[in-house]
Amino acid sequence: MDTSLCPAGPLGRRATVLATAAVSAVVVVALVGRYTALGASPRFGLEALAGALGCAAVPLVLRRPVPAAIGLAALSVASPAVTPAATSAVVLVARQRSLRTAALVGTAGVLGHLGQWALAPAPQLPFLWWLVVSVVVHAALVAIGALIQARAALLRSLRERARQAEAEQHARVAEARAAERTAMAREMHDVLAHRLSLVATYAGALEFRPDADHDSVARAAGVVRQGVQDALNELRDFIGVLRSDEEDPVSERSRPQPRAVDIERLVAEAQRHGMVVDVDGTVTALSGLPDAAGRAAYRLVQEGLTNARMHAPGEPVSITIRGGAGADARISVRNGLASEPPSRGPGGSGLLGMTERIRLAGGHLEHGVRNGTFVVSATLPHGRGAATS
Template sequence: MERDGGGCASARGMAILAVAGTVLVTLTIIGRASGGVALLPLDIIVGVLACTLLPLLLRWPIAAAVALALLAAVSPAATPPSNIATLHIARSRPVALAVGAGLFGLAAHAVQGLLHPTPGLSYGWWLVLVLVTHAALVAWGAFTRARRALLESLRERARRAEEEQAQRVAAARAHERTLIAREMHDVLAHRLSLVAASAGALEYRPDAPPEQLAKVAGVVRAGVHQALEELREVIGVLRADGTDPTADAPQPTLTDLPALLDESRAAGVVLDVDNWVTDPSSTPEGTGRSAYRIIQEGLTNARKHAPGRPVHVQVDGGPGDGLLIDIRNLLPDQPPNSPPGSGTGLVGLAERAQLAGGRLGHGVTPDGEFRLHAALPWPG
């Protein structure tokens, strides 16, 4: 489409130049006739041929320019079309071709000055006038071509900048959605695993005392309620446009660890906790948030893959020493029928730890324990 538009513009411009050239040829012929020049028939024939050749500049610019220059050497009636051809080549072709066309036109008009000298003007000044004219035509055409190329380059840069900006915005949105999806996995998987563990206790112990059944049912009800609240918060983040600073709820950090441990104990998990961090509130926000999510995911995996087995959680560290997290649990002899999951929890934790400037590892120890350990930065 751009090429067609450029062709239409060139055609319109050439039509205007053809009309202008015809007018100039007519005026030249009239001027020479009024001066008593006897070669009027030759001027008319050359002028008609020159006007006929002007439209050919669109398809064969070099050949048409050469033909017009040869006609200009025979008669001054072809001078306006020849100059138009030189200007057209300078505007549409490289500088080397433009200079060549200008020199050829200069040579043709030098011959014209010998064949048809201008009264009252010496041949030397004629050459100077012709040289200045063709130099101006080549310079003007080259400047116009360079300006057009610059404008096209600026438009292309603006278009690319808009496309790159759109790509950056799309990448930022995709990254943010990935973070939100990971957060949803961490939060809801933990909460729903608590509900699943409590519901399993109701299923396998229907003969339990009513007080215990009521307590477990209360844990299930509270867990489902909290899961719905957290899901509502995540959906609120997805819907928010980022302009309301109060739209994002504060994320849990290491100071919220006791509540997390109490929830797991209420669901029947046997926990052995060694928390040597004396002041959790002094933990950097990013480190504390990552530590909370790592411990939350570790407890979730322990409930899913080793139900009923005790879990040992150790947290240690301080300013300048970093924060160390170690979670261990014995693996069962037979893998349980765990609730379905995406299988990307540990991958997300590793990415979270890496983004925080730390590292995370996991695997089975020689003692048959599954170990999840992480080291996070804690600047001094």
Template sequence: MTVMSGMAVSRPDHPSLLPALLAAPDPTDRVPRSARDWAVDIACFILAMSFGGLMLFVTSQGSPAPHHPPRLPDVLIGALGCLALWWRRRRPVELGIALGTVSVLSVSVAGAACIALFTVAVHRPFRTVALVALVHLVVNALYTAVFPDPTQAYWAGLLWGAVVVAAVVAWGLFVRARRQLILSLRERALRAEAEQQLRVTQARHQERARIAREMHDVLAHRISLLSVHAGALEFRPDAPPTEIAKAAGVIRASAHQALQDLREVIGVLREDTAEETPERPQPNLGDLPTLIDESRRAGMTVVYENRLHDGDAIPTALGRSAYRTVQEALTNARKHAPDATVTVVVGGTAGTDLTIEVRNPLVATASGIPGSGTGLIGLAERALLSGGRLEHGPTPDGEFRVRAWLPWPGETTPAGAAGVRP
């Protein structure tokens, strides 16, 4: 009666009577007995022997005429039935039918027959249990007819037998239902734990994707600066020493900063990070002048127009998205239009939209800096996640324009104007 052998309850019912009764044992039925199994089997053996002896004593007392089978065959059959209980785990259905059948010739085997019926009720489908119980009821009717009790009516003997069989089956079904409930709760707990691990894994992957976007935005900008200054040194070897030293200083500072950013990203991506380290401060819209100065020192011509109203009230996440948008647009302009004038316009008010526009004339020559082609896609995704949108492409005026609209929440939103895009 172990939980392991209880897995047989999931076997579907068989279409015919004989296979339902003689269902093949599960491989789990052959699992070696544990200490608990041995204790249960010994208790069942002792209980069957005791109940069989009690039945022998009851049927021998207080009757004017014997109403029991011959004693010697009765005792032998009862002893063999009790010994057969040691195989009830492997062949519960066959043992239940056999012990129920021989009960017509022995009252001492009644205890073993009840335990075998109980085992079938615990480990087999209800259809099989009903068929084995029917065998016990029929045998009880035959026994009552062959060895009638003169002190009670025939129907009373049938009723007592039916009550005993029903009680044994009900008890076995209760134990089976309880085990199924425990298994169900255990599976539900395992499933909940697996789902929790899946959510943690998904959150980790999303965080890594966010870090990858940040790494692309930061490193692409700094490496493009390195490429521009290195290209200037390559094509102007006769430049004054002061300019060469200045360009070398910019290259050194950009390379140092790029390595620092890369080291921080790789540290976050490590699997064996024991403790969560706080993120360093992220750039905001207030850092735009510094970003534009870096681009100007790299040789770009950048025109910056700040049309913000109450720029200090911009939320941190919104300012970071705006900063990354300008950074990626300047990087693209440096790659594809290195000598063109780039215009950066940032405007908006709280309660409407924060608008970012970066445009430059289309040119036929590029810097030769390779690009992944995913920068603008990442910006569009960032804008979409923020509830805004982003457009990019050539204009009829012969310029390439990147324009983003990001929602700027505020208490001054006019009624009916929420969500309006220019």
């Protein structure tokens, strides 16, 4: 038996009962016609027995269609009453097995009906026409079963494609969400490092200057309190975004993002908190930068101020901005080296993240000690050279 195509699955008891009842009804109609022709003769009794056996074989056809179909083809020699069960078996084989197997079963059905004509010739239909009708009918039955099988296979294929497309879409959404949250984590590092370095600076001042006057202590405590509050607010915002698993990843940057023009506000804040910051150039030189490059420029200055505050407290900071219409923007942040570097935990991740951020914006970043100062500098392309985010 050809098992290249397995049955679609076990048919339920209800389907078996319905199929048996339908075939039995057609057999009864056929036997009524044969009784009209033969009367209560031994020949009619033989045909009635064959029809009953055909009905009883229907459950076997549903479970083992190929051997049952061949058996019914052989039994159809005895009586036309077996034809309904035999032809139904041909359709089922064509639906569940390969076309080659279905063609063989159809051929067996044709031979069985030729034997039927040989035992009881139909005077109104010559043998040649009987052969043509048998071949055409069984070929049609095989074609119908094959068509049903092809349609079922097509539907399975379409469902599988739809499932794969949905899985791929979920994967793309998850990938986009992961990339967006990686960017959010980088933003969180930059913002919190800036805020907390300011808090650490003023907290250190309170620790090492216990003799400061009351106004200075109050001012430093106010800066610490405000810095902690700002850091908590920023952290709350970021955590709220990172927890929104069901949101569209594209919408996760709904909070306002810094731009190059915000560098002035960043510098003013650092000066207001006691840092000596000198700016050579204006942010208008950065006005033509794309959004991604503008954010990278802002984060570069923010990271430079944070590093200066953490690793060289009290040292002056110099920011140089160069650029213009159609020209690449160049930004550098320079600060002196502390005579005694403060004791800090492991660092460097900010500059690593900044290098990646500048690269994604289409630029290039360098950092290191030059002529007794620590320099962080970047080149960012105008217009088409920058990547988008």
